[in-house]
Amino acid sequence: MFDINVGCGIWPFRPTPSGDVASMEALLRAEGITQACAYPLEAYLWPDPQEANELRLPELAESSFFVPSAVLNPTLPGCLKSYEQCRREWEVPMIRLLPGYHLYELDHPGVDALAKKAAQDKVVLGIHLRAEDERMQNPIAMVPFVPLKNAVALAKRHPALQVVVFGVGRPGEAGCLLVEGALRHLAEQPDSRPRTSVPENLWIELSFFEFESSFANAVKVFPVERLLFGTHAPLFYPRCNVLKIRNSEASASAKKAVLVENAMRLLEVSA
Amino acid sequence: MNAIDIHVHSRWSKLEQRPDYRIDRTKSLARQSGIDKVLILTSGYKDPEALRQYNNCTLRLMEEYPDFFLGAMYLSPNQDPAFIREEASRCVESGMVAIKQGIELNARDKRIDTIAEAAAELDVPILFHAWYKMVQKFPEESDGSDIADLARRHPDTRIIMAHLTGVGRRGVQDVEDLPNVWVDTCGGWYDTEMVEYAVRHMGADRVIYGSDYPGRDFAPQLGRVAGAGLSDEDKEKILWRNAALLLKLI
Numbered sequence: 342m343f344d345i346n347v348g349c350g351i352w353p354f355r356p357t358p359s360g361d362v363a364s365m366e367a368l369l370r371a372e373g374i375t376q377a378c379a380y381p382l383e384a385y386l387w388p389d390p391q392e393a394n395e396l397r398l399p400e401l402a403e404s405s406f407f408v409p410s411a412v413l414n415p416t417l418p419g420c421l422k423s424y425e426q427c428r429r430e431w432e433v434p435m436i437r438l439l440p441g442y443h444l445y446e447l448d449h450p451g452v453d454a455l456a457k458k459a460a461q462d463k464v465v466l467g468i469h470l471r472a473e474d475e476r477m478q479n480p481i482a483m484v485p486f487v488p489l490k491n492a493v494a495l496a497k498r499h500p501a502l503q504v505v506v507f508g509v510g511r512p513g514e515a516g517c518l519l520v521e522g523a524l525r526h527l528a529e530q531p532d533s534r535p536r537t538s539v540p541e542n543l544w545i546e547l548s549f550f551e552f553e554s555s556f557a558n559a560v561k562v563f564p565v566e567r568l569l570f571g572t573h574a575p576l577f578y579p580r581c582n583v584l585k586i587r588n589s590e591a592s593a594s595a596k597k598a599v600l601v602e603n604a605m606r607l608l609e610v611s612a
Numbered sequence: 613m614n615a616i617d618i619h620v621h622s623r624w625s626k627l628e629q630r631p632d633y634r635i636d637r638t639k640s641l642a643r644q645s646g647i648d649k650v651l652i653l654t655s656g657y658k659d660p661e662a663l664r665q666y667n668n669c670t671l672r673l674m675e676e677y678p679d680f681f682l683g684a685m686y687l688s689p690n691q692d693p694a695f696i697r698e699e700a701s702r703c704v705e706s707g708m709v710a711i712k713q714g715i716e717l718n719a720r721d722k723r724i725d726t727i728a729e730a731a732a733e734l735d736v737p738i739l740f741h742a743w744y745k746m747v748q749k750f751p752e753e754s755d756g757s758d759i760a761d762l763a764r765r766h767p768d769t770r771i772i773m774a775h776l777t778g779v780g781r782r783g784v785q786d787v788e789d790l791p792n793v794w795v796d797t798c799g800g801w802y803d804t805e806m807v808e809y810a811v812r813h814m815g816a817d818r819v820i821y822g823s824d825y826p827g828r829d830f831a832p833q834l835g836r837v838a839g840a841g842l843s844d845e846d847k848e849k850i851l852w853r854n855a856a857l858l859l860k861l862i
Binding site: 355356357358372474475476477478480483549551552553554555574575576577578579580581582583584585587588589590 | 641645743744748777800801802825828829833834838839840
């Protein structure tokens with residue numbers, strides 16, 4: 342299994358397990374995960390996320406288990422310099438944005454400048470729509486959910502850029518992509534082609550996606566070739582997202598595509 | 613894996629409109645994840661006849677699949693106390709093993725007392741919705757401190773505080789010294805360290821697996837117990853033994 346959503350380091354709001362690279366690898370390997378794309382957790386709140394990248398990415402880049410991924414804040418004047426450093430020193434194939442935590446919209450000019458550069462370099466852009474349940478956030482840091490439609494708009498503005506959205510929680514949140522039928526009573530609908538039209542450069546990570554029979558429904562909502570397995574460890578128990586897919590009644594080929602193949606194709610990594 | 617899911621919502625409210633597909637699906641998805649039995653929670657109606665019919669739907673499920681569906685009745689605290697007692701007795705005599713309370717009235721409201729007294733007299737627990745929310749809070753929604761207040765008013769009533777992750781650490785501390793309160797493991801997504809925290813503070817005997825299906829999914833909700841840093845013995849207690857004892861199945 343390839344886990345595309347792992348944070349490494351210290352989460353500021355509550356205790357989380359496996360705060361260093363070695364123990365995180367052990368935690369994920371115990372669940373049967375064989376590779377993971379990881380980013381520094383400290384980047385959520387540190388004023389310059391590049392300092393978090395500098396703290397965690399050297400060790401992640403040396404690991405054969407992890408694919409390193411950097412977090413950038415495109416509103417910072419030095420963002421493109423940080424991007425170049427992340428490419429040069431740690432060869433990151435993916436950069437991530439945390440717009441809710443870094444307080445900007447996805448139509449900020451800095452986002453488009455970074456997206457343009459990433460597209461030229463064939464670097465994937467990840468957008469974290471949420472990291473926590475909005476209902477139980479720390480009251481001094483209430484971070485709103487970033488609407489999926491804003492990420493879709495970004496992907497459409499940059500068709501040469503591969504965009505991954507992290508944190509889509511409910512089928513209804515995909516309403517902006519709906520092309521036919523309805524997302525109500527999804528479980529009772531027979532399998533057919535997906536109900537949404539997803540831009541060819543957009544990918545959906547599933548760690549937050551939950552409803553009855555989550556994975557089988559995800560396959561009804563989105564094209565299976567654009568879905569990605571992520572655990573959101575260490576904030577979530579990794580076992581939860583493993584079981585979400587493994588215990589599903591979806592086809593074995595769909596499970597294999599999402600657990601293994603899609604992420605490796607996206608990031609151009611080999612087993 | 614053997615498990616009892618203590619938090620599964622009913623979706624059958626009118627006898628003549630049996631949702632065959634949904635019922636079959638609940639069974640098949642649960643069994644696919646190794647869940648042997650589920651406690652069906654009947655939802656609230658203030659109208660006595662509608663409420664009785666909703667409870668009857670749950671009773672019908674229990675009759676059809678006695679090895680799989682356990683039943684929890686709904687009782688409206690806004691109804692006449694005599695009706696509440698009559699309906700509670702009727703449902704328990706018909707085999708129901710618990711009472712569900714949601715967000716109709718806060719647990720501190722004295723109108724809940726009739727239900728709490730009936731639960732103690734009939735020796736069935738109340739599964740009570742609870743959550744500490746920063747947003748999206750319902751007007752009468754209970755939190756951990758409200759559940760604790762109810763538990764202190766009725767020390768002979770057994771209460772399952774729903775939504776461990778929803779009530780969080782504050783909610784666990786609210787009830788940890790109250791031996792008549794248990795907590796179920798659901799409540800949104802699967803925050804690490806939460807089940808372990810509840811076990812450290814309340815003991816593994818007072819934590820019970822629940823999924824909140826169908827708003828949530830059996831398999832990932834099981835994962836927060838199966839994937840927690842606990843002994844196999846504690847996981848077994850949480851996954852089925854505690855529920856079996858509380859509901860007097862063993």
